[in-house]
Amino acid sequence: MTTAVSFQNVSRHFGPVRAVDDVTLTIAPGEFFAMLGPSGSGKTTCLRLIAGFEQPTSGHIEIFGETAEGLPPYRRNVNTVFQDYALFPHMTILENVGYGLMVKGVPRAARQKKALDALDLVELKGFDARRPSQLSGGQRQRVALARALVNEPKVLLLDEPLGALDLKLREQMQVELKTLQRNLGITFVFVTHDQGEALSMADRVAIFNQGRIVQVGAPQEIYERPRTRFVADFVGSSNVLPPDFVAGTGGPARWVSLRPEKIAIAAGAAKPPAGSHGVTAKVTSVHYQGAITRVNTEASGQELAVSAPSSLAGLDIGATVSLSWPLSALHAMEDEA
Structure with missing residues (x-):
């Protein structure tokens, strides 16, 4: 051909x-x-x-x-x-x-x-x-x-x-x-x-x-x-998470990609819903982008970016939030950078 x-x-x-x-x-x-x-x-x-x-x-x-x-x-x-x-x-x-x-x-x-x-x-x-x-x-x-x-x-x-x-x-x-x-x-x-x-x-x-x-x-x-x-x-904004952090949240001990739009965020500390994995984090910065707001957080020394609905309350800098995601949202990658 x-x-x-x-x-x-x-x-x-x-x-x-x-x-x-x-x-x-x-x-x-x-x-x-x-x-x-x-x-x-x-x-x-x-x-x-x-x-x-x-x-x-x-x-x-x-x-x-x-x-x-x-x-x-x-x-x-x-x-x-x-x-x-x-x-x-x-x-x-x-x-x-x-x-x-x-x-x-x-x-x-x-x-x-x-x-x-x-x-x-x-x-x-x-x-x-x-x-x-x-x-x-x-x-x-x-x-x-x-x-x-x-x-x-x-x-x-x-x-x-x-x-x-x-x-x-x-x-x-x-x-x-x-x-x-x-x-x-x-x-x-x-x-x-x-x-x-x-x-x-x-x-x-x-x-x-x-x-x-x-x-x-x-x-x-x-x-x-x-x-x-x-x-x-490089392609889109992604959370590139190291093996030790992923394993600590119940995922595979691999480098993974977790897209910000696949993370659920809620004000306050709470356990992840059934069937999900997650962490409690602190809000480090908030960037309004119209229909969504980009929320940057930190959990156990790991930065995680989240795309949240702009209507969601309780996302002020310094606030405690709960982050959760299904295991299917984690994409394991090759070890090379």
Whole structure:
């Protein structure tokens, strides 16, 4: 079966720095695949290896069955949308979108029609005569998308394209990007350090750390069943609990992940309900977040964060609270960090 993108033991070194270190992965045709990790984890270098802006130090890359190493960017059937959009300020929106077609020698009438169709696809019909400076950040991002899509790539690469947008617009564009990808049916490879973006849009997520992939899976799998302490801590907010503390509350003597929303909290000291495990704790800080309040607590030297309904009373700093959780809420992880 043909894969959209295949990495086989790929490394990219810059002197002594292993930016990408023996990465193996496959991305399916039509998949929305996210590469998630902190700065310097190797995700953007992997994207540049797919685009052809970097060449591997070792290993093998294929794009729809074709060997990619040594192939220049213009010979690859991929396009990239960058965070800064890289639009030409002196050109109209129509000229920006049709620029790649002009470079390929597509006749003027044909490229204008394709550029107008691409603008319609990203809901910018009627904006063709404007210049980038006359558009909002979200509109410029759509122009960059249209410019990439007009070339009909088999793989669209997105390098943190929503990073420059405000929160509300970013959330709106997440929905629109996923809908667009589903309607077009082409492969999207999306690089981000924002776990919310990755979880909300991707079919599968690869978690990067120190040049390596530490876990690949569906968003729910990554969130609910992190393989390592790094994944649990990086993807969403989790309580990463050591074996001795877990064993002391009746759980397995293992490193576990316990998500804050799975902890029940009540004012005062009380035994856990039947079938649950728990501790008595002190409230150390309270952070109102609208519908929920994040309550940080401490029990026997262990910090535990809890997501509590904002309507719950008795959660003042210094207050004694009871925390409880079902055994099923504890996810045991590998011993490695």
